[in-house]
Amino acid sequence: MRFAHRTLRAIGGAAMVGALVLGTASAASADATRDDQWQNKAFDIDAVHKVATGKGVTVAVLDDGVDGKHPDITGNVLPGKRCSDGRPANEEKQDDHGSGMASLIAGHGHGPGNSEGVLGIAPDAKILPVDVFADEGGAIGSNDKFACEWDESIRYAVDQGADIISISISQTYADDVAKEAIAYALAHNVVVVQGSGNDGTDEKSGLGSVPGVTQVGGSVQNGTAWEDESYSKQLMFTAPAKDIIVATSDGGYETDDGQFIKGDYVTGDGTSMSTAIASGTFALLKQKYPDYTPGQLVNRVIKSTYIAKGVDKSKLPDAYHGYGDLSPLKALTANIPKGGADGPWDLSALPKASGDKAGGASSPATDDASSASKDDDSSNVLLYVGIGIAALVVIVVVLVIVVVTRNKNNRGGPGGPGVPGTMPPHAYQQGGYPPQPQQPGPYGQQQPPQWGPPRQ
Template sequence: MRFAHRTLRAIGGAAMVGALVLGTASAASADATRDKQWQNKAFDIDAVHKVATGKGVTVAVLDAGVDGEHPDLTGSVLAGKRCSDGQPANREVDDDHGTGMASLIAGHGHGAGNSQGMLGMAPDAKILPVDIYKTDGGTIGEARPVACTVGEAIRYAVDQGADVINMSLSNDYAGADTKDAIAYAIAHDVVLVQASGNDGVENNSGIGSTPGIAQVGGSTQDGSRWDDDNGGSNYSKQLMFTAPGKDITVATSNGDFDDADGNSHKGDYLTTDGTSMSSAVASGTFALLKQKFPDYTPGQLVNRIIKSTYIAKGVDKSKLPDAYHGYGDLSPLKALTANIPKGDANGPWDLSSLPKASGDKGKAAGNSSDAASDSSDSDSSNMLLYVGIGLAALVIIVVVVVVIVVSRNKNNRGGPGGPGGPGAPGTMPPPAYHQGGYPPQPQQPGPYGQQQPPQWGPPRQ
């Protein structure tokens, strides 16, 4: 496995990397692994899972592949797709990042009663892996080439039935294709979650700066922002909330990974830092919310999270949201159970800057030639439809005219009044065209008001 000390800088608009940094590796036993998941204790995960487990929800992981044969993930990983060759992405070779994120989202454990190994936020959810990279693996200081854009990967995930899309990756540029894909996902009620990054700097560009993205920063065990010598959570004006990102244990696929110094380590699990994990934990939480509130829009689900956050000691809640904490730290149980109004469909976002969603669901899964063919077929079908309607209208007009003429001729031949009388022929004005159509759509409400989160969240160990 290759995890970097710091997030690799994105090169241009296409290069993206996992927002993850190396912590400490250990060949811990599965029981010890479960014990190390401090975030589950803080969240009271047993109480959370009495409310929802993610059953019936699919979470797409835009990352490297995911090991579908890992004992903590067996039966939970769909085939997905590798962008490089179109083959299934439910395996990993040299990079365990995708498997690690999947284990935080939907790990169900193994052994007697599934009491060992990773227990994710939504253990009954399904994982749809989308391997976006051209090559397996990647090392520190290396620009990781991608085989498909974020926009293409988002559209594929939406078309395959994803309810939530996790993006534990960094991208400093969001072009028209990406924004169009974001609009497409929002239009199909798919939640988009992205890691803020690990350089400890301000970053107001890229995917996370786009309305419709739930950008997540990293937090520590006491709920405060993660920021130490090994890295730190990036901050921005668009940061929505924080979630655990310090000393987080994840599953590995092949048990072999290299650190930033080139040293090889072995172990079934890894304890590490980074906003990649924060994003994955948040995505798992959204899967729980999707199960309990299936008719909510992405904005309304985000609304539940930001109105139920935990406010760490020393954080001035009167100044939230801010660039470092967003609206506060994730509190899954309160998000699931608190009495929170459904709110506006757009939640905290002003989506007016997004393009109008284009394309029907299912069209984007094909290649560009398929899309061109679909468009051509659609245009041809529309043209035939219009021609048919026009011919039908012409026939009806002709029939009406004939009926009128015949009727008048009969009246003139024997009807009362004679020429120029009540039954005399004359010019008839055309029937008035009825101005039909749909009533104008109501205007969307203005931007979401800045709500103050409550004082208390989950207990912190």
């Protein structure tokens, strides 16, 4: 993978939130790769997949592009978009982080019975890759730039039908425009997940600090917090972050010193991995509870967490553990009340979502505007009807005057066009102009909304 050890990628205040222990999986066979996925054993992944597999759910990965031809994720990766040039983002050959995260979310493995390679938490989910970076490949450095802003990439993912947005990138800012994009996602029932980071510092002001964003920390094999996770009062829960094996792009990865090492897999540490695993879990929950809001899905997770030995449950949530460690099977099956729409968040300070899903139906955030528009339309219709009636009355009066005048002029004369009580036929009755078809009203004969590409 094209990452440095511990700090993956520094990008103008942003960083990939996964660190890499390079080379530990490069020589492993595919079946050994499956055996090394300790988090799946801890989750009892076979039991999990008897309940849900993420079928019918789309997870947007805002990251590098994804190598959609990797055998463990082939068929599960939609075209998506590279922000730098608008081309598909499912043909990544140089950067690996996005492919790694996609494999943790929706890897289905390969070989006999798909028994080899990486098995993701939601193997039947679809990945919508959104490559947010301006440059492909090259050395890692602080000069790397984004090609699209957070609001652009989030709105694109929502408009393309994403159910979950997975962001394994941390940053130190979240402006009002980004907050509006979060509100837009929530208004369309899209879960937004972001990792807390790997700096071991207090995360206060990034996207994860915005109400409505599910911020995830890292844990180790015993369920306690990973030592390098960034901590935060907004942390919701932790998920596995240590010694996590992932897929690479184009059959290898590049070390931070520019050396290319062949291998389809590599092992890494970081809350990038926690984010992907959490996003896959939300895909499972979305499949089983499709009518739940993001807040209600998060509610199921935080009320089903595993509390590791030595963690004081009475003091949770705290900045290092949130409400505890992720437990997918319990989140799927436990008897947990649905709860309020906002879940654990106070969304009152969140800006209203601006705009509506491209080609889609109105959202709660735009209902007021839609109602106002409908009221205006209704007023206009009444106005036009009134004008039409007035015009009709005038025409009738004029016609009556004309008839009366003609009758006076032809009174006592012979029959014919001037015979009392008769009027010339309308033009269309004489083979002239055809009758004009009635025009549909403002709500009649509308075209169905044009959504984005169908979900596969």
